[in-house]
Amino acid sequence: MSGTHDVPGGVPGGAPGGVPGDPHGGRDRPGHRAALALGDDALVLAQRLGEWAGHAPELEEDVALANIALDLLGQARTLLSLVDDEDKLAYLREEREFRNVQLVEQPNGDFAQTIIRQLYFSVYQELLYGQLAGCRPEDATPVAALAAKAVKETAYHRDHAEQWTLRLGDGTEESHRRAQRTVDGLWRYTGELFQPIEGLDIDWDNLRATWTTSVRAVLEQATLRVPEGSQGAVWAAGGGRQGVHTEPFGRLLAELQYLHRSHPEASW
Amino acid sequence: MVTDTPLVPDAAAPGEAPTPLEAELLRLAGSVPDPELPQLSLADLGVVRAAHQHPDGRVEIALTPTYTGCPAVETMAEDIRRVLAEHGHPDAAVHTVLSPPWTTDDITAEGRRKLAESGIAPPRPGGPAPGGGPVPLTLAVRCPNCGSTETELLSRFSSTACKALRRCVSCREPFDHFKELL
Numbered sequence: 001m002s003g004t005h006d007v008p009g010g011v012p013g014g015a016p017g018g019v020p021g022d023p024h025g026g027r028d029r030p031g032h033r034a035a036l037a038l039g040d041d042a043l044v045l046a047q048r049l050g051e052w053a054g055h056a057p058e059l060e061e062d063v064a065l066a067n068i069a070l071d072l073l074g075q076a077r078t079l080l081s082l083v084d085d086e087d088k089l090a091y092l093r094e095e096r097e098f099r100n101v102q103l104v105e106q107p108n109g110d111f112a113q114t115i116i117r118q119l120y121f122s123v124y125q126e127l128l129y130g131q132l133a134g135c136r137p138e139d140a141t142p143v144a145a146l147a148a149k150a151v152k153e154t155a156y157h158r159d160h161a162e163q164w165t166l167r168l169g170d171g172t173e174e175s176h177r178r179a180q181r182t183v184d185g186l187w188r189y190t191g192e193l194f195q196p197i198e199g200l201d202i203d204w205d206n207l208r209a210t211w212t213t214s215v216r217a218v219l220e221q222a223t224l225r226v227p228e229g230s231q232g233a234v235w236a237a238g239g240g241r242q243g244v245h246t247e248p249f250g251r252l253l254a255e256l257q258y259l260h261r262s263h264p265e266a267s268w
Numbered sequence: 269m270v271t272d273t274p275l276v277p278d279a280a281a282p283g284e285a286p287t288p289l290e291a292e293l294l295r296l297a298g299s300v301p302d303p304e305l306p307q308l309s310l311a312d313l314g315v316v317r318a319a320h321q322h323p324d325g326r327v328e329i330a331l332t333p334t335y336t337g338c339p340a341v342e343t344m345a346e347d348i349r350r351v352l353a354e355h356g357h358p359d360a361a362v363h364t365v366l367s368p369p370w371t372t373d374d375i376t377a378e379g380r381r382k383l384a385e386s387g388i389a390p391p392r393p394g395g396p397a398p399g400g401g402p403v404p405l406t407l408a409v410r411c412p413n414c415g416s417t418e419t420e421l422l423s424r425f426s427s428t429a430c431k432a433l434r435r436c437v438s439c440r441e442p443f444d445h446f447k448e449l450l
Contacts, residue, residue: 060433064425071429074337078366145367150336152369152449153429160424 030199032083033099035143037197037241038128039079040100043090044249045121046072047256048108057111064160065114071153078146091260095250096243103189105240105249112168112178116186118161123214124193124207126154131202143200162218169222180224187227192238286319293319293352293360297329300351303343304428307386310344314374317365327352327360332370334449335429372449383446387412389419389434394450409445411436419443 049069056062080086103121108114133148140148168179194208216226237246259266286294297319298311310316310331317330329348333341345362352360372391375383380390392407408417416438424447426433432447 060423060425063427063433064423067425067429070337070339071335072337074333074335078336140367146336149333149366149369153335156424156447 031141031143032199034197034199035079035082036089037099038143039076039083039089040098041104041121041125042072042079043076044098044100044252045104046070046076047252048104048106048117049114051108052114061111068118068157068160071150071157075146075150075153079143082142087260091257095245095253098240098245098249098253099243100240100245101189101192102237102240102246102249103186103193105245105252106186106189107248109182110178112175113182113186115161115164115168116179116182118157119165119215119218120186120190120193122154122158122161123211123218124190126151126158127207127210127214128202129154131207132200135201165218165224166222169219169224176223179222183219183224184227188237192240195238195241197241287321289321290319293321293327293329293357296351296355297331297348300344300347303340303347305383305386305388307382308379310348312376312379312382314376314379315344315370316348327357329360329362330365331362332365334370336366338429370449372446375446384410384412387443388431389443389445391446391448394448409434411439411441412443413441414439 046069049065049072052065053062056065076090077086080089083089103117106113106117108117129147129151132144133151135144165179168175170176190211193211194204196202196204219226239245294316295311297316298309300310302308302310302313305313313334315332315334317332320328320330322328329352331341331344331348341364345364348362349360352358371394373394375391383390389409389412392409409419410417411419414436416436418437419434420437421432422435422442423433425431426444430446430449431444433442434445435442
């Protein structure tokens with residue numbers, strides 16, 4: 001990320017519409033809270049997927065996961081720039097200030113875990129962006145404009161995750177076993193996806209129903225068992241939107257922020 | 269990052285014909301080669317949206333990214349500023365607009381020809397024919413090397429965000445396909 005802002009009529013690097021002297025740079029306005037939540041989802045998942053570069057099972061997957069990460073990073077930059085300086089937000093916030101769902105910070109694990117995490121998240125993001133993009137262009141908020149743009153990219157991410165879910169679930173005994181293990185293991189993080197975000201005009205019940213139908217169809221076709229019970233009923237994971245994160249998130253942030261904190265303003 | 273606040277081009281309000289200067293600015297900005305596909309100009313790619321001269325003389329160009337995360341956007345903006353500076357507009361501003369989203373249908377016929385010529389299968393056209401013509405068939409992706417329509421998908425993602433990797437079943441050559449974004 002570079003800090004060269006070019007905002008006609010705006011304050012370079014500043015918070016658009018931010019209140020002078022506001023220590024949070026306008027982050028507490030509802031529209032900004034929404035941009036921060038969606039921007040953090042994209043940023044954290046981009047960082048996770050970037051960890052695969054050079055380690056994926058085959059070259060095409062190295063390229064695919066890096067491309068998906070790049071799309072997400074682009075979304076994150078646009079969304080976070082709506083709130084404040086993107087570099088400041090990415091590199092200088094503490095763990096409790098991030099508003100991403102806990103699903104995206106979960107470790108890559110084996111390839112199956114990455115793919116199932118991708119399935120759960122990309123189906124959600126495509127539906128969410130699709131609803132946001134549904135308004136008339138002249139009514140579009142900046143977040144809706146980004147959603148209308150990014151929903152087409154997300155469709156490719158979802159397709160990628162679906163194809164791999166089918167191959168892993170309906171593949172060998174070992175790939176099926178591992179896919180099922182992570183389908184069950186990550187299920188508890190999916191309830192949080194449907195926690196309403198202030199500032200977004202979304203039918204959350206409809207989003208949850210559509211998500212469940214879509215994910216169920218893919219899992220069943222992949223011969224995987226759909227976990228029973230509502231998401232998070234036994235042990236309700238979630239709280240990421242309120243700044244509560246799981247243990248692996250701290251290590252992810254350390255890697256993400258280390259260079260910038262050690263060498264402030266470092267650039268290529 | 270090059271961003272904008274309103275996300276709608278305040279340059280050139282819809283329906284307002286560009287002034288001769290603005291048309292010239294559009295031509296100059298459009299003549300800049302794409303940083304990753306230098307055989308195409310930004311005009312071929314359809315990413316230069318508008319040019320505007322403010323009453324106080326300031327000049328502004330609206331640019332739209334192909335993909336949200338396209339790393340070439342910043343280079344494009346720099347190149348446009350440089351070309352405009354060389355033509356007497358030293359302080360031109362370039363800002364990005366997202367709405368309406370760019371689609372592969374914004375690539376001109378000339379752009380498609382140049383893509384195919386350089387070994388990249390162009391994106392297939394999308395949307396119904398203007399005037400409500402027949403429902404379009406899903407066309408095969410043609411091999412840019414031998415012209416065969418027998419090609420297969422290797423990966424949905426390739427050397428850049430905008431391309432997929434395919435292979436020709438006839439001549440066995442792998443090739444990039446500028447994938448559809450509609």
